Amino acid sequence: MPDNATETSTQTGRCLCGQITYELSGDLIATAVCHCDHCQRQGGSAFSVNLIAQKGQLNVSGDLATFEDRGEHGDAVYVYRRFCGQCGSPIYSELVQPEGIIAVKAGTLDEKSGVAPTVEAWCEHKQPWVSLPGMAVSMDRE
Numbered sequence: 001m002p003d004n005a006t007e008t009s010t011q012t013g014r015c016l017c018g019q020i021t022y023e024l025s026g027d028l029i030a031t032a033v034c035h036c037d038h039c040q041r042q043g044g045s046a047f048s049v050n051l052i053a054q055k056g057q058l059n060v061s062g063d064l065a066t067f068e069d070r071g072e073h074g075d076a077v078y079v080y081r082r083f084c085g086q087c088g089s090p091i092y093s094e095l096v097q098p099e100g101i102i103a104v105k106a107g108t109l110d111e112k113s114g115v116a117p118t119v120e121a122w123c124e125h126k127q128p129w130v131s132l133p134g135m136a137v138s139m140d141r142e
Contacts, residue, residue, distance in 0.1 A: 033132060
């Protein structure tokens with residue numbers, strides 16, 4: 001590859017039933033763990049591992065269903081949670097602010113072995129038995 005050329009990485013993924021597939025291209029903003037109560041409930045786990053990217057980096061095939069998440073106080077929508085309406089697999093969350101930022105659910109990747117989160121958010125909701133090494137940034141909220 002020439003010195004001035006850039007290599008663009010592409011990751012692929014899918015839902016459990018295969019109705020939804022996607023390609024995520026380019027460099028990620030971050031790989032982050034979210035401990036918020038809503039991610040715990042959506043994923044049925046203690047936290048969610050997310051690939052943070054620009055919405056334009058994601059190409060989805062299939063029809064996604066959407067849940068409008070209104071947050072802790074039930075006020076304005078703050079995130080659109082996109083999922084497979086057939087099997088229920090969460091695919092990505094689209095933040096209202098900042099606009100254009102998405103969080104692709106790392107568990108839906110075809111190749112997960114390279115996922116290495118370095119940021120964790122909503123630590124005030126973190127389960128007391130969870131301890132994640134290697135976090136460069138830990139935030140009480142977002």
